[in-house]
Amino acid sequence: MIAVDHSAADSDPRSPAARKRRAAELTSLEVGIYLTLDGVAERAWEIGEEARATDDPFGAARANLVRSDAIGRGGALEDALALQQAIAVAVRRDHAVRARAGFVLASTFFRLGMSSEAQDAVHDGVRLLDRSCPLHWGAEHHMALALYTSFGRAGPADWELFEEALRRARFVKQPILLLAVLNKYAWAGQHDPAMRDRAGELIDEMETLLADGRILPPAAMLDTIAWIRLAQGRVEDADRLLGRALTAQQTEPNDDAALLAHLATVRHRQGRLDEATRLLETARTVALRARTPALAVDALRHLAAVDADRGDFRRAYRRLSRFVAEQSATERAEAERQATILQSVYGTQVERDQRLYYQELAMRDPLTRLYNRRHVDRELPLLLRDHGVAVVMIDVDHFKQINDNHSHEVGDEVLTQLGALLHEHAVSIAPAGFCARLGGEEFLLVAPAIAEATAVASMQHLQHRLATHHWTRVPARVRPTISSGLVITVGGGHEATNVLAHADEMLYLAKRNGRNRIETIVLSHGTQGTASDA
Numbered sequence: 001m002i003a004v005d006h007s008a009a010d011s012d013p014r015s016p017a018a019r020k021r022r023a024a025e026l027t028s029l030e031v032g033i034y035l036t037l038d039g040v041a042e043r044a045w046e047i048g049e050e051a052r053a054t055d056d057p058f059g060a061a062r063a064n065l066v067r068s069d070a071i072g073r074g075g076a077l078e079d080a081l082a083l084q085q086a087i088a089v090a091v092r093r094d095h096a097v098r099a100r101a102g103f104v105l106a107s108t109f110f111r112l113g114m115s116s117e118a119q120d121a122v123h124d125g126v127r128l129l130d131r132s133c134p135l136h137w138g139a140e141h142h143m144a145l146a147l148y149t150s151f152g153r154a155g156p157a158d159w160e161l162f163e164e165a166l167r168r169a170r171f172v173k174q175p176i177l178l179l180a181v182l183n184k185y186a187w188a189g190q191h192d193p194a195m196r197d198r199a200g201e202l203i204d205e206m207e208t209l210l211a212d213g214r215i216l217p218p219a220a221m222l223d224t225i226a227w228i229r230l231a232q233g234r235v236e237d238a239d240r241l242l243g244r245a246l247t248a249q250q251t252e253p254n255d256d257a258a259l260l261a262h263l264a265t266v267r268h269r270q271g272r273l274d275e276a277t278r279l280l281e282t283a284r285t286v287a288l289r290a291r292t293p294a295l296a297v298d299a300l301r302h303l304a305a306v307d308a309d310r311g312d313f314r315r316a317y318r319r320l321s322r323f324v325a326e327q328s329a330t331e332r333a334e335a336e337r338q339a340t341i342l343q344s345v346y347g348t349q350v351e352r353d354q355r356l357y358y359q360e361l362a363m364r365d366p367l368t369r370l371y372n373r374r375h376v377d378r379e380l381p382l383l384l385r386d387h388g389v390a391v392v393m394i395d396v397d398h399f400k401q402i403n404d405n406h407s408h409e410v411g412d413e414v415l416t417q418l419g420a421l422l423h424e425h426a427v428s429i430a431p432a433g434f435c436a437r438l439g440g441e442e443f444l445l446v447a448p449a450i451a452e453a454t455a456v457a458s459m460q461h462l463q464h465r466l467a468t469h470h471w472t473r474v475p476a477r478v479r480p481t482i483s484s485g486l487v488i489t490v491g492g493g494h495e496a497t498n499v500l501a502h503a504d505e506m507l508y509l510a511k512r513n514g515r516n517r518i519e520t521i522v523l524s525h526g527t528q529g530t531a532s533d534a
Contacts, residue, residue, distance in 0.1 A: 014054045016493065022047055022059045027134055029066045033073065034180040035218050036249040041070040057382070061087055061097040065104050072108045073251055075290060081108045094382065099128035103141050110148055111252075113294075113334060118148045132386045136177050139168035143181050150188050157188060159195065175209055182206050183221045190228050203228050219248040219255045227262060230269070239266045257287035257295045261302065268306055276306050293330045300326060367412060368419030371436040376444055377496075379434070384494045387448045390430075390455035393485045393503035394422070396441035397515040406475055413473050414480050415441065421465065429458045444503075452488045452522060459484055459518045483510040483517060490524035499523065 012018060025047060029040050048063030050056075064087050072080030088101040102125030109118035125141045143165035150157035162185045169181040182202045189199035203225045210217055226241035242263045250256065260283035267276035280299045287295035300323040307316035363375040371379075383389050396402075396418065403411040419435070422443055426433040430447035438444050447455065466482060485506025487499050506519040513519070 013050055018054070019056055019059065022051060022056065022063075023134070026059065026062050026066060027136065030069075030134075030140075031136060031174055031176050031180075033066070033070060034176055034251060035216065037070050037073055037251055038249070041067045041074070044070065058094065058097060058385070061094070062100065065097075065100050069104045069107065072104075072111060077108055077112050081105070081112070084108060095128045095130055096132045099125050099130075099133060099141065100137065101125075102128065103137070103144055106144055106148055115148065122148050136169075136172050136174060139165055139172055139177060139181055142168055143184050147184050147188055157192065159189075159198075162188065175215060179206055179209055179215065179217070179221060182209075183224050186228060187224045190224075190231060196228075196231065199228050200232060217248065218251045219245040219259060220250075220252055222248055223255075223259055223262060226266075230262075230266060235266060235269055239263070239270070242266060254287065254290055254292040254295055257283045257290060257292060257299075260286060261295060261299055264299075264302065264306075268302075268309070273306050273310050277303060280306070293326075293333070297323060297326045297330050365419075365437040368416050368437050370419045370423060370443070371434055373436065373438050375434070376436045376438070376446075380446060380499075381496045383432070383446065383448045384489060384492065384496055384499060386492045388450075388489050388491055389494075389499075390445075390447040390450055390452075391487045391489070391499050391503050392445040392447075392455075392459060393438075393500070393507045394443040394445060394482050395484075395507055395511070397481045397483055397511075399441035399480075402478060402480065406478060410474055410478065411441075414471070414478070417469075417471060417474075418466075418480065418482075419443070421462075421469065425458070425462050425465075429454065444500075455486060455488050456518070456520060459486055463516070463518070481516040483507060483515045484519070485510055486518055486520040488520065488522045490522065494523060 026044075029044055029047075033040050044063045044067035048060045048067065051059030051063055064083065068080045068083040068087070071083065084101060084105045088098060088105065102121045102123070106118045106122035106125055109115075109121055122141070122144045126145050129138060129141060142161065146158060146161035146165055149161075165181055166185060169178045172178075182205055186199045186202035186206070189195035189202065206217075206221065206225060209215065222241050222245035226238040226245065229241065230238035242259060245259050246256075246263070252258075260279050264276045264279035264283065267273075267279060280303045284296045284299045287293065287299065300319050304316045304319035304323060307313070307319060363371055363378075365372045380389075380391070396414065399411065399414075402414060415437070419437060422435040422445055426435040426445050426447060430450050432449070433445070433447040435446070436444045447458075450458075463482065463484075466480065471478065471480070485503045485508070487503045487506065489499060502521055502523060506521055510517050510519040
């Protein structure tokens with residue numbers, strides 16, 4: 001595992017130091033899971049509980065995904081899938097968490113033998129990566145994309161995608177992560193005759209990384225190295241490595257059965273047929289107990305080959321007949337299991353879509369169809385956490401006079417048309433931006449990750465658009481104007497309540513200074529802000 005500092009400086013679990021400590025420990029778990037599952041699910045649950053209790057939704061979701069990954073690797077794949085789907089639904093607006101959810105969902109689907117679903121999920125895992133994601137995710141997600149899209153492919157695998165994942169892993173400079181990527185690349189490469197030399201180079205690098213003994217490799221890594229050494233004709237090296245793997249940490253549900261079957265291949269190659277038979281029979285028992293019937297069925301085929309080499313063709317024929325029957329039954333059972341899982345998956349999606357529809361209604365203002373304050377309370381803290389954000393509080397000047405002199409219907413028409421203009425403006429200056437109606441004639445415009453000069457210029461342009469806008473179903477003498485309080489935050493980590501308070505102050509200043517104007521303040525950490533007007 002990666003060392004994590006638990007100093008007293010972060011004794012307040014809500015402090016930035018505590019959040020940073022949790023993030024570091026989650027990185028340790030995410031990377032360390034390639035070496036061992038011991039304690040991972042339990043510690044991830046504890047971190048998630050602390051994150052939830054201290055208003056850290058990103059940390060909570062990330063911890064739950066680590067926990068679900070450990071559960072799946074431990075063999076409870078359907079439990080892991082259910083948890084991962086629930087997280088993916090709950091965080092649909094957080095691209096970073098959705099990226100990670102796509103990655104872990106893809107891993108679980110792949111272990112379930114559902115390669116098409118794995119490919120769909122892992123594409124999201126790569127597509128949604130952004131600068132807020134931990135650096136090691138890029139290497140992991142690209143390797144998963146390379147691995148899962150290489151299976152069942154009509155043509156050769158995209159080896160350049162594997163190389164890209166390897167470049168990213170080298171850049172991160174975490175030996176455990178590099179080992180994991182080398183292992184997956186080598187395992188995929190050894191299945192392609194044209195890539196076997198490259199696979200040999202990759203395991204040579206793995207053995208170099210492991211040479212000083214500081215990292216204890218899990219069974220899966222030793223198995224990969226052994227299998228490629230066997231393909232190179234280095235039978236004794238493969239024998240030694242597989243013997244070591246049988247006592248190593250396991251990180252996949254089928255490690256034991258696969259290792260026993262591979263060791264039986266070595267014994268077969270050595271001519272030790274009785275030992276090969278015993279190992280394969282044990283592998284069948286272990287595979288059935290681990291609910292990996294495909295390995296149990298394949299052991300029958302190998303047993304038939306051993307019997308044939310022994311000269312016992314009658315037994316070899318019986319085993320092959322049993323192999324054909326079991327393979328057919330296993331394929332039917334697997335198809336039924338996958339159909340049941342898919343039914344559950346798509347049932348969950350339908351339920352999710354219905355729930356999201358009603359959640360969306362609850363987040364909308366019924367008059368303007370803009371977002372409401374509930375949406376602001378949910379989304380603004382997330383944006384301020386990671387980015388500089390332009391936040392504008394907007395108020396319609398003399399709106400009471402419009403209502404009193406021209407009717408509430410005219411006032412509603414002004415609000416509806418203004419809402420449409422503000423929404424269009426928000427998304428035009430920042431794709432992730434939004435506009436909300438806070439109540440009455442007050443609106444909030446939010447635009448993440450735009451420069452100060454761009455924010456000011458965009459608001460000046462908005463005022464010009466309003467001055468020249470043709471208001472339909474509104475008396476010609478009604479010419480609405482707006483006053484705006486613009487806050488520009490520098491960097492992430494700002495509190496939403498503080499930003500909104502400053503926006504409200506700037507709006508009040510714009511009203512006091514004559515209306516139909518913009519007052520601006522720039523907030524950076526450790527300063528009171530710098531105000532200006534427009």
